[in-house]
Amino acid sequence: MRRTAALILIGNEILSGRTRDDNIQFLATRLGELGIPLREIRVIPDIRTTIVETVTELRARFDEVFTTGGIGPTHDDITSPCIAEAFGVPWEIHPPTFALLEAHFGAENFNTARQRMAKLPRGATPIPNAVSIAPGFSIGNVHVMAGVPRIMRAMFEALAPTLKQGAPVFSRTWHTTSLFEGALADGLEAIQNRFPDLDLGSYPFHRDDGRKGVALVAKGQDRDAVEKAAQAIYELLKEKGGAPVEGELPP
């Protein structure tokens, strides 16, 4: 069964260059393992109309949509009310979350800003947050998580068992130095034509230490086809004079 996912990173810090993303690779890898491969990623700013329109578009096009960022207590944390708007439901105090946060912060420190984190779109299910308590949430096929990587990962692992999984994706990789894509392209295309349901990828590398070459990857949900394509890739690399090594080039 094929299932698909999209990811929306919400906030200005990636767009401004302040922060290097540390969430995409984790989520891409975990979603592949769960058989819900990631098909599109968007990085958008904290602008209400942009968030509402992006969520509305992607939740119609993909089986599952994940968001990170914008669910803290500050004025620029507007993800949660925007999701409510995208679903056309009120954004309101969620009493069990209110009680949880009041107990965590203490009544005297549970100020108006922090009380915003106790508001969810009506009908949402909280995603537990083992790190800093304030939850994410799921509503329909949209899953809203924190942007801080430690917290996002804890939320994702709490969420994962509730997701409907697809067939896992298998992958085999060979790399070689001293051979380049241009010499392999025709042979690789012939292998792709033999295995049309697989994704065959060609990834040149050119490292600062001078190592140059290419990694060829066969990927798909049919494990037997992946194995056969990987064997054909190995033979192609040998035939062209390469020294194929299984896996990715080490750092």
Add this chain to the structure above:
Amino acid sequence: MRRTAALILIGNEILSGRTRDDNIQFLATRLGELGIPLREIRVIPDIRTTIVETVTELRARFDEVFTTGGIGPTHDDITSPCIAEAFGVPWEIHPPTFALLEAHFGAENFNTARQRMAKLPRGATPIPNAVSIAPGFSIGNVHVMAGVPRIMRAMFEALAPTLKQGAPVFSRTWHTTSLFEGALADGLEAIQNRFPDLDLGSYPFHRDDGRKGVALVAKGQDRDAVEKAAQAIYELLKEKGGAPVEGELPP
């Protein structure tokens, strides 16, 4: 003058988790320096209709659009013909690029696959590639670059002097440990209201080594306003019992 940019990363390797992105932060930072701040990023697969539709949408919405990936010689390198399709122009041999690549590879190694890299959308201007010769290109407000970070950076620096720049973005940051967003949110919102044209950001950190706290950033094109907002942020952090340190938390 306000100018805006969008970035499209084309290819399956980020989406599958195979590759950690190493281009976004570089481009976000350099575009901020040039006064063409990045407003949206998309990561999309090597699918013709997706590439054509994404380029068509974003080039209408932003002043400049940058793409990375999909311009090599292999079957999955389809960015260049897709850009031609988005602009409604033929994708054809560009004679100076053909001559350049033939001289580089030698006539006997300049096979059909490599000759694809000599084809550009009609009317495109090549972007020189000091690393591996095969150029990127600009057409209209769309700038097409390689995905390999070393090559992308060389192309971007060749392209940068040709871009119409906007007013540069200034930024000041204070961070503190032992204070959290929830205690600062109201004060920060008051500062935002005093400086509505600035972006004030609040970025909690929670490191694996146990350091927890928050960084507050003031950013905008009016340097004097940025300085004043940064002073107000410093005073807010002191008032709330923090120990403000200028700049980001070190790694």
